[in-house]
Amino acid sequence: MFSFLNKPDHPMVDVKQTKKLLAELPQDDAFKALGEIKDWLNSVKTTAGFRPETRAEIILLLDETGLVFYDKLLELYLGEPHLLDFKGHQLWQVMHDHKEAVADAYIVCLEEYQQTEKKSAGYTQTAALVCVRLIRTISEQMQLNMMRYIEPEQTAWEYLYNCFAFATAHRIVDVTLRAYPNQTQTTSPHHEFLRVLMLYISSPETLAPDQIVACYHIAGLLAGSFEFKETPDAGCTHFIDFTKSIAPKRMSDKVQSAPSLRYFGATKAVSKVDSILEFQAQAIAHKEQRGKNEFAPSGKLTLLKHLHLYWGKKQPGRNQGRQDTISTLEVVHGIQAISEKVTQIDQGNLVNLPTDKVITTRTSSAIKLSTSEVAAETEIWIVFNTSENGVGGIIPKATGTWVKIGDICAIKLEDTHLWWVGMVRRLKTGKDGDTQVGIEILAKKPLAVWLRMPNRNAGKGFEWEAGLATSVRKSKPAILLPDTNNSYANATMLVESGSFAANKEYELKMGKTSIVKLTGLLEEGEDYERVSFSLSNA
Known part of the structure; x- marks a missing residue:
């Protein structure tokens, strides 16, 4: 009786209604569509009355729908990523605002999951997917900052570390799944976490925007070769501290071991980078084999050489006096x-x-x-x-x-x-x-x-x-x-x-x-x- 009293006062009352409303988005105007999705995300995350599972399902669907429009704007931005261009800054701002809204919505989902006493197996799987999506969304925010050569915000590191700690505590950090329905490659919260760490230590301030995106993709392919340990060894070149919302730091003799520290590196992946580099060098030697859309315009070969340097044990530094x-x-x-x-x-x-x-x-x-x-x-x-x-x-x-x-x-x-x-x-x-x-x-x-x-x-x-x-x-x-x-x-x-x-x-x-x-x-x-x-x- 009176079951409608238990429903939220929101147009997107369930997944079925959400799909109907999303079908009305302007398909030929990615700029406007992404703005509307951002507004939906903000309203869904704050409206009371949603069952936690339902709220999470709607936010996942909003994210999936927005990804298509986000990719269109990103392609436009990468085509002319000039730092001082007004149109480019407009595109960047819309994309950044959208990813911020997605991240905030996913954080609400995890908070509700943590407060729920009885969790079904399906809800736990949903939480693992939310963790994957949240880490990836934060990494995309960081990439956007890197494309404009702005240091990632301290809150981004805080959310990233908290999400990884959440996944670890709830034993879903290594759950493998597909991040989005149209993607065939599987991933996990652990995998996504390593990707963003390796992107950051790849010296993105010396990469062009399209190279930053390509670097992130390569890190995803080779994440299985990255090390992430509670105690340091020769293959670990950097460390993070879960108690501090700061970016990764280089290892040095002055670093003292602590339970909150984790050590990581990509030295074992360098040999795989070299194999790809050798293959690409042979392909590029013949002009007819050079694809124009592979990491264009900045060059796949140039990027691979860069990763060989920055993922190795001895990363280049700026040693000349100024x-x-x-x-x-x-x-x-x-x-x-x-x-x-x-x-x-x-x-x-x-x-x-x-x-x-x-x-x-x-x-x-x-x-x-x-x-x-x-x-x-x-x-x-x-x-x-x-x-x-x-x-x-x-x-x-x-x-x-x-x-x-x-x-x-x-x-x-x-x-x-x-x-x-x-x-x-x-x-x-x-x-x-x-x-x-x-x-x-x-x-x-x-x-x-x-x-x-x-x-x-x-x-x-x-x-x-x-x-x-x-x-x-x-x-x-x-x-x-x-x-x-x-x-x-x-x-x-x-x-x-x-x-x-x-x-x-x-x-x-x-x-x-x-x-x-x-x-x-x-x-x-x-x-x-x-x-x-x-x-x-x-």
Whole structure:
């Protein structure tokens, strides 16, 4: 009698009604749909009268439905993840708000589970799924922060540790299940917990947004090889403290053992990363096997090399001394704009090339780009420290809208006349909203050259003279980068994306024409490839 009195005063009174209401979401407007789901989540978690099992089932369904729209927005964001872009920030905010609402709703589910005295087997399985979803949701929040180079919030670590402790206490930490109905790979709360820990120690501040997402996926595939122990051993490189809501820390001799500490590492997974790296290197050597959508645009090979470094026992550090300063920096980006800037070369540093390969020193480019071809304008940034091979600075507002980790640029310090070639290695969003940048100097004496496909019909009208428009159309810019001793004997080269295939040959103009054979792909970005090469006479 009067059973309706036991029902919550909410449109989503049960799963059946929830499905009906979710069917009315605007399928062609992910932005709006995600906002509506966030509102539903907030109302379902706070409305009294739901049976705990029913509330959990509805929240699980809201999360599943929202994932489709979230993935659409994430794809849009990764397509143009520029840190200072207004549209990008709007997308990011909607996604972040949604994940925050999902996490808060799942926390309510676990609190109700803990307060329920009699728990059915089905409800326990639901609790395990909620733990998996909560840890993954928190990790996705962290990923979004990492994509904008914001340190994950302290509350995120608190929720993460509390969820893992909850799963452990209720003996569901190793329950395996599918996180979402459309996913075939099984997981567990333990598995998801290790994924986010390994993502954090992978130096995400030095990864592009798409690489952060790819790193998380790779961590999921290799989580079975990660170590997680109550006592440290040689394979554990980091530790966490369940009593403190702080990020993982590196192991050191000063760390004292305690019951609340857990030790973890991925050194055993490095061999598997190396196997994948070897396979990918062989595949990438042949241009026709290179997939454009596999971790594009930043490069699968580059990411795997990165993980090899940061998952190993001896992770790279920043050991060079830095000198504080206040000055300015001129910046251009894009390989064509760079080639226009770095044409003034010190002849004395070309002595390591064969004498017939040396180009005469010039004060301007041998082959000029038209104004329309140089897309980037010079920007002025602020420098606050320098080192032997790096520059730290701040990107003023209204500039740097193109900046992403891995972008190449030409830079010129204040009161100098030489343009260097650098790469954006670090980004960080400060507490006051300023964007800090770290640039690695790749070469202080780069050399702009031009490549073209070998002329099999020499003497039939195609020449290198600067005045011929056909020469510019059929040639492509490249940048020679000397080694650490400023020698060109072991130089590498920056070329446009799509130029590399193993042993592919180009003609290179440096005084006399030479043949360049591309021998290895070292690194790749959105609009460039860094390659090794050999030279021979034409």
